Amino acid sequence: MIALGCILQKRGWFQDSFGNDLSKLIQSATPALAVLPILVN
Incomplete structure (x- = not known):
């Protein structure tokens, strides 16, 4: 999950x-x- 987040961040999927x-x-x-x-319960 962390690696996926890092990859997506580098590709610009997330805003700052x-x-x-x-x-x-x-x-x-x-x-x-x-x-x-x-x-x-």
């Missing part, structure tokens, strides 16, 4: 702000993913 956008998405989704197993 992609890293920041992805970080914000992960930070907002992580708490929901942590609570989900509790709600399912």
